[in-house]
Amino acid sequence: MTAAAHAKLRSAQARKVREFVTPEGVDLQLRIASSGLRLGALVVDFVIINLALLLFTLLMVWIGFAVKGGVAEVVWMLGAFVLRTFWFIGFELGSRAATPGKRMMGIRVVARDGGRLTADAVVARNLIRELELFLPLMMLGVGAAEDMVSGWTLLAGVIWSLTLSLFLLFNRDRMRMGDLIAGTWVVMAERAKLDSDIAAEAEAGAIRFTDAELAVYGIYELQELERILRARDPRAMREVADTIRTKIGRPVAEEDDVFLLSYYRQLKGRLERALLFGKRREDKYASD
Amino acid sequence: MQPVSAAELPAFSTSRFRAEREADWIAFDLLLTRLERKGAAALTSDELLQLPILYRATLSSLSIARATSLDKALLGHLEALSIRGYFLVYGVRETRASRLRRFFRYDWPAAVRAVWKETLIIALVIVLGALTSYALVASNPEWYYNFVPEEMSGGRDPHATVDYLRSTLGHGKAAAGEQSSGLHVFATYLFTHNSQVSILSFALGFAFGVPTMMLEYYQGIGLGAMLALFSGKGLGVDFGGWLFIHGTTELFAAALSGAAGLRIGAAVVFPGARGRLEAAADAGRTAGKVMIGVILMLLVAGVLEGFGRQLITDTMLRYAIGTVMLLFWLAYYYIPRREDVA
Numbered sequence: 001m002t003a004a005a006h007a008k009l010r011s012a013q014a015r016k017v018r019e020f021v022t023p024e025g026v027d028l029q030l031r032i033a034s035s036g037l038r039l040g041a042l043v044v045d046f047v048i049i050n051l052a053l054l055l056f057t058l059l060m061v062w063i064g065f066a067v068k069g070g071v072a073e074v075v076w077m078l079g080a081f082v083l084r085t086f087w088f089i090g091f092e093l094g095s096r097a098a099t100p101g102k103r104m105m106g107i108r109v110v111a112r113d114g115g116r117l118t119a120d121a122v123v124a125r126n127l128i129r130e131l132e133l134f135l136p137l138m139m140l141g142v143g144a145a146e147d148m149v150s151g152w153t154l155l156a157g158v159i160w161s162l163t164l165s166l167f168l169l170f171n172r173d174r175m176r177m178g179d180l181i182a183g184t185w186v187v188m189a190e191r192a193k194l195d196s197d198i199a200a201e202a203e204a205g206a207i208r209f210t211d212a213e214l215a216v217y218g219i220y221e222l223q224e225l226e227r228i229l230r231a232r233d234p235r236a237m238r239e240v241a242d243t244i245r246t247k248i249g250r251p252v253a254e255e256d257d258v259f260l261l262s263y264y265r266q267l268k269g270r271l272e273r274a275l276l277f278g279k280r281r282e283d284k285y286a287s288d
Numbered sequence: 289m290q291p292v293s294a295a296e297l298p299a300f301s302t303s304r305f306r307a308e309r310e311a312d313w314i315a316f317d318l319l320l321t322r323l324e325r326k327g328a329a330a331l332t333s334d335e336l337l338q339l340p341i342l343y344r345a346t347l348s349s350l351s352i353a354r355a356t357s358l359d360k361a362l363l364g365h366l367e368a369l370s371i372r373g374y375f376l377v378y379g380v381r382e383t384r385a386s387r388l389r390r391f392f393r394y395d396w397p398a399a400v401r402a403v404w405k406e407t408l409i410i411a412l413v414i415v416l417g418a419l420t421s422y423a424l425v426a427s428n429p430e431w432y433y434n435f436v437p438e439e440m441s442g443g444r445d446p447h448a449t450v451d452y453l454r455s456t457l458g459h460g461k462a463a464a465g466e467q468s469s470g471l472h473v474f475a476t477y478l479f480t481h482n483s484q485v486s487i488l489s490f491a492l493g494f495a496f497g498v499p500t501m502m503l504e505y506y507q508g509i510g511l512g513a514m515l516a517l518f519s520g521k522g523l524g525v526d527f528g529g530w531l532f533i534h535g536t537t538e539l540f541a542a543a544l545s546g547a548a549g550l551r552i553g554a555a556v557v558f559p560g561a562r563g564r565l566e567a568a569a570d571a572g573r574t575a576g577k578v579m580i581g582v583i584l585m586l587l588v589a590g591v592l593e594g595f596g597r598q599l600i601t602d603t604m605l606r607y608a609i610g611t612v613m614l615l616f617w618l619a620y621y622y623i624p625r626r627e628d629v630a
Contacts, residue, residue, distance in 0.1 A: 023378075026347045028371050074476045081480040085487075085583075095324055095376060108375075112569065116379055119387070120395075121569075124576030130484075131491035181494055181552055182576065183569025189375075192368040194313065195361040197303055223360045230361065271358055272302055 003285035006220065010282070015172065018185070020114055030187040032174050033107040038186060044101030049087055053080060088126040093119055098189070106190030112183045121182040128178035135161040198229055199265050206262045213248040214263075214270045220283035222271055225264050229257075302357040309349050313369060316342035320372055343373045391580070399577035400621045406547035406554070410504050414543060417508020418515065425516035435513035450521045479590030482538065486545035486582050490575065493549020494568070496557050500549035507542060529603035532610030534592035540617055541585035548575035548582070585617070 020028045056079055064072035091099040097117055098108040109125070111117045136158055168176045173185060217225075228240050234256070241256040244263060274281060281288060319339060322330055331339075350366040357363060400407075424431040429446035436445075485503075492499035511531075518527035555571035556564060592613070600606055 022347065022374050024344060024347050026351055026370070028374060029367070030371065077476045077480055081483065085483070095327070095379060097375065097379075110375065117375075118573065119391075120399075120573040120576035120580075122576075123580055124572040127487050127576070127579055128491045128494070130487050177494060180565065181568050181572035183566075183572060189371060190368060191372070192361070192364040194310075194317075194365040197306055197359065197362070199303055199359065219358055222358055226360050268358055272356060275356060275358065 003283075006283050006285060018173075018187070020110075022114075030110065030185070032172075033105070033186045033188055035168055035174055037105045037107055038168065038174065038176075041099065041101035041105045041107060044104055045087065045099050046101075048100055049083060053083060056080070056083070085126075085130075088129065089122055092117075092122045092126070096189075097122075102186075106188060107186050108189040109184050110187055112185050117184065121184055125176070125178035125182035125184055128176070128181055132165045132167075132177055136165055195230060198226070198261065199268050206265070207254060207259065209248075209263060209266050211270070213250075214267050215288050216247055216284060217267060218281040218283040218286055219271055222264070222267050225260065225267070229260060229264055302353075302359065302362075305352065305356065306359075306362060309345070312342055312345045313349065313366070316346050316373060317369060320369075320376055323376055340377060343377050346370055346373055391577075395577050396581045397621045397625075399574050400544060400581060402574050403544070403547040403551050403578060404622075406550040407543055410501070410543045410546035410550060413501050413504045413546070414508035414511070414539065417505040418512030419508075421509040421512035422516045423512075425513050426520065429517070429520065432513050432517055435509050446517060446520075450523065453518060453521055453523055454526065476590065476594070478593050479587055482541075482586045482590065483583050486542060486586060487579070489542070490545045490549040490579050490582075493546075493552040493575070494556060495553065497550040497553025500546050500553065504542065504546040507539075511539075526603050529606035529610075530597065533597050533600065533606040534589045534610070536610045536614035537585055537592060537617065538589035540614070541582045541589060544578055544585070545582045548578040551575050551578075588613075 016032045016034075018030050018032060020030045022028060057076065060072045060076040060079075063075075088099055091102075092109050096103065096108060097110065102108060109117060109122070111121060163170075164177055167180070168174045173179075175185065179185060225240065228236050237256045237260060241259050242252075244260075245252060271281065315338070319331070319335060319342065323339075328336065346366065347370055350370050353359075353363055353366055421431070421435050425435070432446050489500050489503045492503065515524070515527065515531075518524055552568060552571045552575055555567040559567035562570070592609070596609060597606070600609070
């Protein structure tokens with residue numbers, strides 16, 4: 001990758017980050033959830049809803065045989081209605097503001113103005129969903145039922161309704177029509193486990209690198225190295241260790257993981273010290 | 289200058305920073321997990337007092353870590369923990385019960401009051417639709433077929449006999465026997481169907497309110513055509529009662545759902561001094577409250593339609609119930625009251 005490609009990647013990531021300052025004055029830097037994650041969450045929710053509906057239907061059929069008088073039918077209709085309309089609303093009103101699908105994808109709903117996510121906003125964003133999901137289907141259904149509608153009219157109708165449904169692809173905040181109207185965002189909210197501090201352990205017989213040897217990399221490379229070290233994949237470690245050795249001109253003398261860990265610790269120490277003096281070297285292309 | 293090895297320099301240690309503060313983060317994480325699972329009731333008062341302290345400690349750690357640490361795992365964890373903490377600490381302010389009470393006492397009527405202009409417009413649109421089709425069908429019954437689709441009319445068309453029409457209103461012999469057994473099924477069906485239509489008419493509002501108005505106009509047209517048919521056969525008063533018992537609630541709800549949609553459409557077209565997005569979000573919240581109310585009203589209408597209408601066949605009594613319901617809704621929504629103080 002060239003320097004320009006790096007800069008482009010970073011600005012692409014920065015474009016997904018939204019300033020979100022808490023009353024304490026800390027910017028939480030929320031990241032907008034991607035459309036793929038949104039679709040994934042929707043699919044998961046749909047599968048769960050339909051499974052629940054299937055089980056519920058079987059239960060009601062079974063009860064329907066036992067009890068006369070249409071009680072089961074009433075319960076089924078009400079149940080299906082409640083499930084379909086209030087599945088999203090109910091879960092998003094909870095403290096995690098996410099349906100099971102959203103939880104699985106690690107995303108949640110938040111109010112765009114940084115305030116509390118209110119019940120009316122959740123209701124509004126989810127009632128609009130009815131339209132976004134079912135209008136294209138309805139267009140198809142109506143078109144197919146009535147022969148007088150020509151193929152082209154049908155196509156135009158479906159495309160028109162799809163622009164509503166796919167609205168989130170056309171704005172950079174990835175807002176659905178419902179998000180727009182309810183004043184909400186869907187942002188990343190994964191849980192990150194606190195991994196052990198790999199720079200912490202005392203170094204016995206560590207390899208010493210000179211300043212010149214450490215000066216070849218920046219923060220981006222440091223954090224990539226951290227990822228490799230945490231993943232503990234021997235093949236990847238070998239490849240990275242060889243690259244670094246060639247770059248700084250060292251012979252293969254130690255185990256890969258010992259070499260990489262020492263290099264990581266000293267590079268981190270060096271870059272963090274520069275950070276304390278207000279110098280942030282983003283990647284190896286930036287000046288030291 | 290002699291090059292110095294990095295390891296020889298005195299280290300400001302982000303590891304030490306982490307070792308000092310880690311206990312707080314773990315405690316906060318555990319507290320949040322319990323709060324998410326079981327709610328505030330699961331925490332003792334000591335723990336509740338700890339919550340904001342730990343939250344602020346975590347935020348402060350995040351600020352320091354961002355300025356000094358390059359450990360991505362650490363930064364990621366602190367960021368995720370702070371985000372989780374922020375939404376829990378600032379999210380929960382009242383119990384579900386008090387939120388519910390406030391909705392019924394203040395929020396719902398206030399939201400309906402706020403859309404009174406839109407409600408009037410939609411009501412006029414429905415009346416206009418009814419008048420149009422009434423005039424057309426009254427002058428030439430053949431128009432009826434254009435307005436009411438066959439599967440919906442169920443034999444209620446200009447060629448039907450007076451007796452048959454009367455029977456569909458729940459008078460005479462034909463109605464009583466077969467229908468009473470399926471009443472609750474019928475009521476439930478009506479409720480779910482009407483709710484879906486209302487949600488649609490609300491959701492269509494953002495397209496500048498035009499589809500909403502068309503949908504409401506169409507509702508009026510069906511109504512007017514039926515009215516013309518029945519009054520043409522001298523059954524106008526009876527049909528009125530048949531319609532009135534639940535119609536006051538149902539049509540009111542339909543008008544409100546249309547009004548909620550129109551509100552959003554109007555906010556998008558005429559945002560006023562605010563930005564368009566902000567205006568839409570504002571209108572959306574008001575409309576959301578109205579829509580919860582609409583679904584509740586339709587539940588009442590479904591019960592009145594399914595049970596009340598089939599069991600009560602006296603026309604005057606039907607009118608009385610319909611009027612009482614209408615007065616009840618009007619009083620609930622529009623009688624001025626003290627504003628919400630909370």
